[in-house]
Amino acid sequence: MSARLPTVAEAKAQAKRLRAQLQAEGQEIGHSKALELVARQHGYRDWNTFHAALGNAPPEDWTPGGRVIGRYLGQPFIATVVAVKMTGAGWFRLELELDEAVDVVTFDSFSNFRKRIQGTVGPSGTSRERTSDGRPHLEIEI
Template identity: 50%
Template sequence: MQSTPMPATRDQAKARARQIRAEHAGRGAAISHAEALEKVAAELGYRDWNTAAARLSNLPDVPLQVGDRVAGTYLKQPFAGRVLGVREVHGGASFELTLQFDAPVDVVSFDSFSAFRSRVTATIGSDGVSASRTSDGRPHLEVARA
């Protein structure tokens, strides 16, 4: 059985309430949206929905946090490392990451030349993929929690 992550924002909590309503309706026991919100509040450990709504953030989801262990590809080269910095840009539509690689990554594909990077800063979307692309269309950076 796979568990779903607990809601961290009001939007996620409201989505969870809709899911609870659908589950109850599927069992033939319809409940109101307000009752579903109260159930979400209880799941999160709050006494009622008003308290939960006041405590939950309404900020956009941040895909990574400072200190997270990450892995992925940078300029088509695999890496593992740690997030040193995260900055929201474009109103939460994307995030600027600073990564420290565990081992330097050679970002040049020529046999006769090398250029190693151990720390990079790049902008990613909430999916962990950069909009910037190499000449063959691959994302500059693809990153996820390790």
């Protein structure tokens, strides 16, 4: 088993990459088979056992004191995680203290800067809430 286990989202992404690589080499496997192979790569007998070991813990950087990079309302930021709370399987409400305030208004004649923000992000690091152009309100790099 590896020293740091991946998150569920990272493990699923590994399975997706494995499946794509094998397909490129002419070997077709299903998604469930790819999940089973990833579980074995991490020293677990099957995906269910591996998934249970992973739990629904946030990524390591998403714990209080962790550092994250992302975008809030399209504005890039670097921040320290102040608080985290699980809101559902793979979903976490983060409170972030930004290194530098970001302007959350797009008007040229008006500004509103924020240094502390909150948002709920899922396994892919993005919020469900979207701006009018379809971009997630909060995007955290995983």
